[in-house]
Amino acid sequence: MPTQDKTRRLPSQSISQDIDSLHGLQTVSTYDTTRTDASVAKLLQAYQDMLTQQQAETEKLTLYRAATDAARLAEWEFHNAILAMKEVIRGQYGSDSDEAQAVGLKKKSERKRPSRKKSVAMA
Numbered sequence: 327m328p329t330q331d332k333t334r335r336l337p338s339q340s341i342s343q344d345i346d347s348l349h350g351l352q353t354v355s356t357y358d359t360t361r362t363d364a365s366v367a368k369l370l371q372a373y374q375d376m377l378t379q380q381q382a383e384t385e386k387l388t389l390y391r392a393a394t395d396a397a398r399l400a401e402w403e404f405h406n407a408i409l410a411m412k413e414v415i416r417g418q419y420g421s422d423s424d425e426a427q428a429v430g431l432k433k434k435s436e437r438k439r440p441s442r443k444k445s446v447a448m449a
Contacts, residue, residue, distance in 0.1 A: 341376075348373055 348369055351357060359365060412429055419425040421434040 345373070 351366070351369070357366065362368060412426075412431060415423075415426055415429050416431065421431070423433075427433050
């Protein structure tokens with residue numbers, strides 16, 4: 327039997343089949359084994375542990391998504407506040423001021439003036 331790669335998740339179909347097998351085993355009244363890892367009590371405990379961990383994962387994913395949304399909204403609020411500050415700087419000090427340049431705006435006098443394109447003569 328090849329070694330198991332426990333770094334990847336099991337397909338949901340495999341887990342569903344395993345759950346069906348456990349439920350089917352519960353109908354077998356004569357099942358008895360000397361292997362402790364295959365006993366009914368161990369199987370039921372492993373099943374409960376899996377359900378508990380899946381629930382914990384779902385709760386943490388929900389918290390993660392909520393934190394991601396909150397961070398994204400905070401980033402947008404910060405960005406919009408900076409844009410508003412730049413508009414105020416441009417309004418108070420002008421487009422060609424050192425203050426405008428200090429907050430990351432380009433001075434109006436340093437902008438490249440548009441140049442006319444020479445028309446190509448048709449032959």
